[in-house]
Amino acid sequence: MSESIQSANAPKAVGSYPHARRAGNLLFLSGIGPRSATHNGIPGNIHDAGGNLLSYDMAAQCHAVFANVQSVLESCGAGMDDLLDVTVYLTDMAKDFPVYNRIWSEYFPDSAKAPCRTTLGITSLPTPIAIELKCIAASRS
Incomplete structure (x- = not known):
């Protein structure tokens, strides 16, 4: 059996799925991007008058995605220290790996305590975001 978890402090899902699911002592987070929970905008994105994406700020998106992961974990009674594996x-x-890798180190300065990590380059994501995280964490409850 598993428990579905929705976070009031994270952006709404772009589909029909929970923010996380608890199964035993593990938390499985759905893919989490940098969208704002309050206005659904994407930090650092700049669009032209027609709504086409002109540029984005990878650092702003990285900080936003980590904040969203933290919000979901807190809704589960966990924290960033409970992360075990991040894709x-x-x-x-x-273009973006150096910025992302530097910001990752701000959140996880001690590699011995950091979660395992796999980074993949892909062609697109469902919304105009440059980063998404898929996480597994230990459950405290």
Whole structure:
């Protein structure tokens, strides 16, 4: 059996799925991006008058995605220290990996205590975001 978890402090899902699911002593978080929970905008995105994406701020998106992960974990009674494994999806590996990797180190400065991590370069994500995280964490309850 598992328990479905929705976080009031994280952006609404873009489909029909929970923010997380607790199964035994593990938390499985759905893919989490950098959208704002309050206005659904994407931090750092700049659009032209027609709504086409002109540029984005990878640092702003990284900080936002980590804040969203933290919000979901807190709704589960957990925290960033409980993360065990993170799969990271970047839409432009060559351009964005250095920024993302530097910001990752701000959140996880001690590699011995950091979660395991896999980073993949992909062509796109369901919304105009440059990063998404898929996480597994230990459950405190």
